[in-house]
Amino acid sequence: MTSSPGPGGPASGGRTGPVVIGVDSSTQSTKAAVVDVDSGALLALGRAPHTVTGTDGARRTDPELWWRALASAVADGLRSAGVPARAVSGIAVAGQQHGLVVLDRAGRPLHDALLWNDTGSAPQARALTEELGADGWLARTGVLPVASMTATKWQWLREHEPRVAEAAAAVRLPHDFLTERLCGTAVTDPGDASGTCWYSTADGGYDPVLLELTGMDEKLLSPVAPGGGDRAGVLTAAAAAELGLPAGIPVAVGTGDNMAAAVGLGLGRAGLLDHPVVSLGTSGTVFAASRTRPAVPEVAGFASADGAYLPLGCTLNCTLAVDKVAQLLGLDRERAELGGGPVLLPYLDGERTPDLPHATGLLTGLRHATTSGQLLGAAYEGAVFTVLRALDALLAACRLDPAAQDTAALPLRLVGGGARGRTWVETVRRLSGRPLVLPEATELVALGAAALAGSAVSGTDPVTVATSWNLGRGRELPPLERDMETWRRIDSVLDAAAGPLLG
Ligand SMILES: Nc1ncnc2c1ncn2[C@@H]1O[C@H](COP(=O)(O)OP(=O)(O)O)[C@@H](O)[C@H]1O
Ligand SMILES: O=C(CO)[C@@H](O)[C@H](O)COP(=O)(O)O
Secondary structure (H helix, E strand, O other): OOOOOOOOOOOOOOOOOOEEEEEEEEEOOEEEEEEEEOOOOEEEEEEEEEEOOOOOOOEOOOHHHHHHHHHHHHHHHHHHHHHHHEEEEEEEEOOOOOOOOEEOOOEEEOOOOOOOOOOOHHHHHHHHHHHHEEEEHHHOOOOOOOOOOOOHHHHHHHHHHHHHHHHHHHHEOOOHHHHHHOOOOOOOOOOOOOOOEEEOOOOOEOOOHHHHHHOOOHHOOOOOOOOOEEEEOOHHHHHHHOOOOOOEEEEEEEHHHHHHHHHHOOEOOOEEEEEEEEEOHHHHEEEEOOOOOEEOOEEEEEEOOOOOOOEEEOOOOOOHHHHHHHHHOOOOOOOOOOOOOOOOOOOEEEEEOOOOOOOOOEEEEOOOOHHHHHHHHHHHHHHHHHHHHHHHHHHHHHOOOHHHOOOHHOOOEEEEEHOOOHHHHHHHHHHHOEEEEOOOOOOOHHHHHHHHHHHHOOOOOOHHHHHHHHHOOOOEOOOOOOOHHHHHHHHHHHHOOOOOOOO
């Protein structure tokens, strides 16, 4: 459990006043950022690992493990920062999106949570899409019910574990399960709610037609607050005792992890709009805060945590897929040789964008002369190509098409764990041909959650809080000439294989 700030975090100055805690409960781990409210300085980052179980496309975690990891990461963070618990003035949680958490009347999990990257509900996703038609879903939610979406997982549970579904007294997302544990209030925000496929961003509420279609009673779901920085309640005595924090401190509503990263970068209604972000983590995501909600299949029209929209593309195979290939080759992740010739589509877990839930990894172009470094390079290129392919769809859908508005000059903000990797950064530069901004802050999700906590404490808009902390500042990298030869080689393999080999 590492408890010191990652490299490149904002200046870790000393504590000058009260602190807030921003929690990032994501796929692989929980991170707790201890942040000085006045300066935004990251004083320490507590970490605790998660366990993800499942084979053949199943990806699950016991929600009680998330709660234990939150407590451990908070304790680690405070200890490392040398901050007494009494200095903590607020807390907020940002969590991996879409996970299905099913609870009994006492708030105890009835089943391991089905995660965003569990592709087991692909048949249910297909059935729901056919029921309303793609256009019907896009008109109501701005989102297609692919296997990642919560509603498809609920359908899977009803079909495969009917007794669990019947016994459900509450259905939560990962972030609002933890928020309720903190303050006893069932509440979520528009951002995370918009990833369920039950919520209409147009109407600002759960869509009764979609609830009916999936046998979901709205009473089981968390009510939706106006924003992630609103106050959900205060830390209960029970939670305070478990976390070693002061009872009664404000708890923010919180949001999904990508929505929190957008807040951390100062993107949103009260900040920057239409500035694209690429996040390289367990998932590869592309997003931009926008005043418009696109309605195209490969771009999810999510809401942001502050009342704007957050159109988002998401790939299933990003850093973990490349780490797996490096492990198979016995190579350090930086020992890649780029532009070497083979093409590797690392769709080890199926793929979400493009929607190929049953896909597996595909390698072509292997020759006697191929080196292990070139194979690892091909994995990076396949993963980054798939993320940037989603970015092109986002830019076109939000009318941010480079040709239309010359946004080719707009820099890409590159965040997530992969943004710390030289080869990841070089591959994004080569395949995008765009300027990059590498924020100094390395944990934008946790820092964005800290801004939500700061908002719940002060009442100031969360994007305004994050902007005052200047978390989005970073190093600019000029564009490289785009490697269109590699891009076209990968694109032609995906085009040829998408049906027969990857379907
Ligand atoms: N210095 C680094 N160089 C390359 N990759 C890194 C580095 N540090 C972390 N990573 C990658 O980042 C991933 C974790 O990213 P992160 O965004 O924290 O994950 P999550 O999606 O669970 O929030 C790991 O899978 C790892 O491969
Ligand atoms: O499904 C999505 C977005 O729609 C993913 O981005 C999850 O939110 C998981 O996030 P990470 O664990 O990769 O941060």
